[in-house]
Amino acid sequence: MTEEIVKSALSKVMYPGFTKDIVTFGFVKDIAINETAVSFSVEITSSAPEVAQQITDEATEALKAVGVTAVNCNIKAPKMPKESSSHGKNIAPQVKNFLMVSSGKGGVGKSTTSVNIAIALAAQGLKVGLLDADIYGPNIPRMMGVADVKPEVNGNKVLPIKAYGIEMMSMGSLMEEGQSLIWRGAMIMKAIEQFLRDILWSELDCLVIDMPPGTGDAQLTLAQSVPVTAGLTVTTPQSVSLDDSRRSLDMFKKLNIPIAGIIENMSGFIAPDTGVEYDIFGKGTSTPMAKEFDTEIIAEIPIEPAVRTGGDEGKPVTFSAPDSESAKRFVAAAASIWATIEEINANGGVDNQSVQPTTPPGVSACSTGGASSAPKQGGGCGCS
Numbered sequence: 001m002t003e004e005i006v007k008s009a010l011s012k013v014m015y016p017g018f019t020k021d022i023v024t025f026g027f028v029k030d031i032a033i034n035e036t037a038v039s040f041s042v043e044i045t046s047s048a049p050e051v052a053q054q055i056t057d058e059a060t061e062a063l064k065a066v067g068v069t070a071v072n073c074n075i076k077a078p079k080m081p082k083e084s085s086s087h088g089k090n091i092a093p094q095v096k097n098f099l100m101v102s103s104g105k106g107g108v109g110k111s112t113t114s115v116n117i118a119i120a121l122a123a124q125g126l127k128v129g130l131l132d133a134d135i136y137g138p139n140i141p142r143m144m145g146v147a148d149v150k151p152e153v154n155g156n157k158v159l160p161i162k163a164y165g166i167e168m169m170s171m172g173s174l175m176e177e178g179q180s181l182i183w184r185g186a187m188i189m190k191a192i193e194q195f196l197r198d199i200l201w202s203e204l205d206c207l208v209i210d211m212p213p214g215t216g217d218a219q220l221t222l223a224q225s226v227p228v229t230a231g232l233t234v235t236t237p238q239s240v241s242l243d244d245s246r247r248s249l250d251m252f253k254k255l256n257i258p259i260a261g262i263i264e265n266m267s268g269f270i271a272p273d274t275g276v277e278y279d280i281f282g283k284g285t286s287t288p289m290a291k292e293f294d295t296e297i298i299a300e301i302p303i304e305p306a307v308r309t310g311g312d313e314g315k316p317v318t319f320s321a322p323d324s325e326s327a328k329r330f331v332a333a334a335a336s337i338w339a340t341i342e343e344i345n346a347n348g349g350v351d352n353q354s355v356q357p358t359t360p361p362g363v364s365a366c367s368t369g370g371a372s373s374a375p376k377q378g379g380g381c382g383c384s
């Protein structure tokens with residue numbers, strides 16, 4: 001028996017949920033061969049017992065097929081993700097953590113970031129959902145390659161659409177293509193609530209939420225409906241974008257949402273032919289702002305044609321071009337975000353009690369009886 005034969009056999013074992021095998025992922029380590037007995041370890045990123053079992057079973061079968069008589073597969077899995085320890089109102093209690101992806105300005109790469117971070121989190125073995133809360137400009141279905149897929153309806157609930165190992169829902173998947181609606185404030189709030197309550201999300205470790213640009217009704221409603229574990233701001237390096245990003249970071253602060261970091265997108269340009277990195281909009285200009293808000297730039301994503309074509313063609317770069325610089329940086333950013341989320345939970349989690357609508361004493365938030373301080377119908381109280 002040779003290491004080559006062992007590796008080639010193990011490269012038939014796909015990592016559960018992915019189309020890539022455990023050898024290509026680089027998970028197989030410490031191969032030791034003694035005649036026809038083989039031992040090796042597989043360092044996986046998932047703590048789910050069924051993932052470990054499936055890999056062990058398939059690896060054993062693949063090795064036996066090439067003549068191995070004794071297989072010792074040692075799975076090294078991370079410890080179970082900590083349960084969310086967040087408090088307050090949560091209308092989607094099967095979701096443990098919520099990541100709000102926000103920007104002050106449109107077109108800076110929020111949706112691109114949301115898609116790639118969600119896929120990178122799933123590649124870590126987490127159960128991930130992606131909610132396109134940009135009801136005005138839902139782009140996620142196209143970016144996820146499911147623009148033509150209509151979701152299944154189960155009673156009065158809707159099943160999320162599955163792609164690239166994650167669950168996804170978007171207004172774009174619920175409406176006819178090209179249709180537009182004029183959204184009034186109350187409708188936006190209602191839509192956000194329904195996305196959380198009436199979509200049959202699985203038990204998720206993390207729901208990544210792509211917000212519309214700016215700081216408005218959608219952001220407030222989300223923060224009031226679920227305890228948002230962490231916020232991620234996407235910016236581009238130009239000063240005009242930074243001004244707007246400051247507002248987005250300030251919003252997180254006002255809503256008591258811990259900041260998981262800033263992604264500086266379109267930070268430099270990597271020429272596809274030479275791989276040389278050019279500075280176009282500037283680079284690293286967000287650092288002082290990060291300091292101001294006691295956070296960090298967790299990734300500088302260059303302008304890379306693969307990122308744009310990945311979005312247009314529905315083949316996100318973290319999946320379709322994992323060796324590209326952007327993909328590697330998205331993966332590193334996702335790891336950093338998850339570490340922050342675990343730390344937040346270890347320290348007691350978040351609480352959205354302080355951002356609930358205020359009502360006069362003795363008056364329910366839902367009885368809008370004309371009191372001027374009471375919220376309008378659908379004002380996030382969750383029972384309209």
Ligand SMILES: Nc1ncnc2c1ncn2[C@@H]1O[C@H](COP(=O)(O)OP(=O)(O)OP(=O)(O)O)[C@@H](O)[C@H]1O
Nearest residue numbers: 106107108109110111112266302303304307308311
């Ligand atoms: N790093 C990058 N390199 C190349 N193209 C990029 C990069 N980031 C984003 N793009 C492209 O820029 C366009 C805008 O990105 P995206 O839709 O993600 O921005 P957004 O902030 O979600 O916009 P909106 O505010 O309209 O929702 C898309 O066509 C996307 O593919």
Ligand SMILES: [Mg+2]
Nearest residue numbers: 110111134139
């Ligand atoms: Mg978008």
